Amino acid sequence: MHHEANKCIGCSVTQCSHHCGSENYCSLNKIQVGTHESDPSMDQCTDCKSFDKK
Ligand code: SF4
Numbered sequence: 001m002h003h004e005a006n007k008c009i010g011c012s013v014t015q016c017s018h019h020c021g022s023e024n025y026c027s028l029n030k031i032q033v034g035t036h037e038s039d040p041s042m043d044q045c046t047d048c049k050s051f052d053k054k
């Protein structure tokens with residue numbers, strides 16, 4: 001698999017099909033971040049909505 005790292009988007013979720021592989025970066029030009037909480041209060045409340053399981 002060959003994915004070019006986007007150095008503007010650091011990511012360590014290697015289970016995602018958009019992860020660049022060799023380094024901890026996303027390969028997309030743009031991602032969507034959202035939340036599953038009604039009133040987010042910490043980083044755990046946010047999600048990458050562009051995640052796609054490998
Ligand atoms: S789409 Fe989101 S979860 Fe997937 S590699 Fe990019 S930043 Fe990480």
